[in-house]
Amino acid sequence: MVPRPALLPGAPSLPRVIEPHIRRAEPRDGDAMYRLELASIHSAWREYYDGTQIQAWCQALHPTYRRDAQSVRELLVAEQEGRVVAFGQLHPRRARIEALYAAPGHMRRGLGQSLLRCLERTAWNLGMEALDVTASLCAVPFYRAAGYVEQGPWDFEFGEVRVPALLMKKHRPSPHPLPFRRSPWT
Numbered sequence: 194m195v196p197r198p199a200l201l202p203g204a205p206s207l208p209r210v211i212e213p214h215i216r217r218a219e220p221r222d223g224d225a226m227y228r229l230e231l232a233s234i235h236s237a238w239r240e241y242y243d244g245t246q247i248q249a250w251c252q253a254l255h256p257t258y259r260r261d262a263q264s265v266r267e268l269l270v271a272e273q274e275g276r277v278v279a280f281g282q283l284h285p286r287r288a289r290i291e292a293l294y295a296a297p298g299h300m301r302r303g304l305g306q307s308l309l310r311c312l313e314r315t316a317w318n319l320g321m322e323a324l325d326v327t328a329s330l331c332a333v334p335f336y337r338a339a340g341y342v343e344q345g346p347w348d349f350e351f352g353e354v355r356v357p358a359l360l361m362k363k364h365r366p367s368p369h370p371l372p373f374r375r376s377p378w379t
């Protein structure tokens with residue numbers, strides 16, 4: 194029997210990966226990211242999209258796309274025992290999270306959240322006021338839990354094939370006000 198992804202609504206969380214090893218992607222990670230992306234989609238999307246939609250999306254992915262993206266995007270990978278098990282991509286000029294994928298068997302362990310936090314930190318440090326993402330239907334609960342709010346439907350079209358997604362947005366959190374302290378001299 195094919196194991197059910199830990200992504201389904203109501204699926205329990207799995208033990209967290211404590212302090213995952215996150216680093217900037219390098220050109221040598223391009224193949225691993227491409228394979229991970231395909232595997233992640235085939236595993237997680239099948240409850241939300243049909244075979245034609247998944248096939249259309251995967252065919253549009255180019256094996257060298259993630260490798261080439263590194264020059265203008267912030268691309269981070271999470272590694273476990275020397276293997277890339279998740280990655281995330283921020284486009285700084287568009288203020289957009291462009292990709293976030295965890296490998297099958299590594300979902301719901303906090304890797305997506307850790308990568309997203311790192312990408313958001315970069316975005317807020319660069320002075321962005323908000324970030325958006327076109328979330329696949331299976332990733333909506335994840336982004337909602339991270340504070341992103343639905344803005345409306347956003348469909349991708351591959352010829353006749355439509356792949357529905359949702360545009361979501363998160364505003365830069367305001368810094369916590371300093372706690373009021375009474376002066377010890379008054």
Ligand SMILES: CC(C)(COP(=O)(O)OP(=O)(O)OC[C@H]1O[C@@H](n2cnc3c(N)ncnc32)[C@H](O)[C@@H]1OP(=O)(O)O)[C@@H](O)C(=O)NCCC(=O)NCCS
Nearest residue numbers: 200206237294295300301302303304305306329332334338
């Ligand atoms: C979306 C994705 C990147 C999330 O990464 P992840 O490592 O599985 O998610 P995390 O473990 O960090 O989840 C953090 C929190 O998000 C929420 N969450 C994540 N998945 C959820 C789900 N299916 N249902 C409800 N809440 C969910 C939970 O609050 C979770 O915390 P918890 O496990 O303590 O309850 C990953 O599931 C994935 O690769 N999906 C397939 C590819 C994809 O569609 N990517 C998005 C493209 S826009």
